[in-house]
Amino acid sequence: MTAGLSRLFLDHFFSSSLIAEANDRLVGFLVGFLSPSQPTVAYIHYVAVDPDFRAKGLARELYTRFFDLARADARTVVQAITSPQNHRSIAFHTAMGFTVSDPYENHDGPGTTRVRFSRLL
Numbered sequence: 001m002t003a004g005l006s007r008l009f010l011d012h013f014f015s016s017s018l019i020a021e022a023n024d025r026l027v028g029f030l031v032g033f034l035s036p037s038q039p040t041v042a043y044i045h046y047v048a049v050d051p052d053f054r055a056k057g058l059a060r061e062l063y064t065r066f067f068d069l070a071r072a073d074a075r076t077v078v079q080a081i082t083s084p085q086n087h088r089s090i091a092f093h094t095a096m097g098f099t100v101s102d103p104y105e106n107h108d109g110p111g112t113t114r115v116r117f118s119r120l121l
């Protein structure tokens, strides 16, 4: 995961990010931010839950709290992306009410196909 989570996200977006702990251990996190350039948009960069804690509603709880945080700042849409191979992420975002785009080729440069998620708040 470190490839997609450079330190700048932790240093500069912690006030709009969330962690979940159990027995003083990190078991889930959401890294998100309120877009500084698009005033209606909130963006979720990364979410992950410890495999031992999945399918218990933890990511739903993290998303619900982030939605509240975004609404409090008058954001009207939440966006995210994933790779087309990440079927788990696509299933999760669908369950969370996101629309799922067709794959976009070259989203992050040559050879990077991504699907885009979007959900109105």
Ligand SMILES: CC(C)(COP(=O)(O)OP(=O)(O)OC[C@H]1O[C@@H](n2cnc3c(N)ncnc32)[C@H](O)[C@@H]1OP(=O)(O)O)[C@@H](O)C(=O)NCCC(=O)NCCS
Pocket: 046, 047, 048, 049, 050, 053, 054, 055, 056, 057, 058, 059, 060, 061, 080, 081, 082, 086, 087, 088, 089, 091, 092, 093, 095, 096
């Ligand atoms: C995707 C991920 C964050 C989901 O976390 P989770 O805590 O297990 O999800 P929840 O238990 O909160 O599930 C919320 C909803 O998504 C659905 N969902 C979650 N994972 C699913 C899966 N693998 N298949 C189908 N549906 C799934 C649940 O059924 C649930 O729907 P419901 O509330 O209507 O019953 C977790 O699988 C993960 O960490 N994956 C690896 C990291 C990753 O791929 N992150 C996304 C990068 S964009």
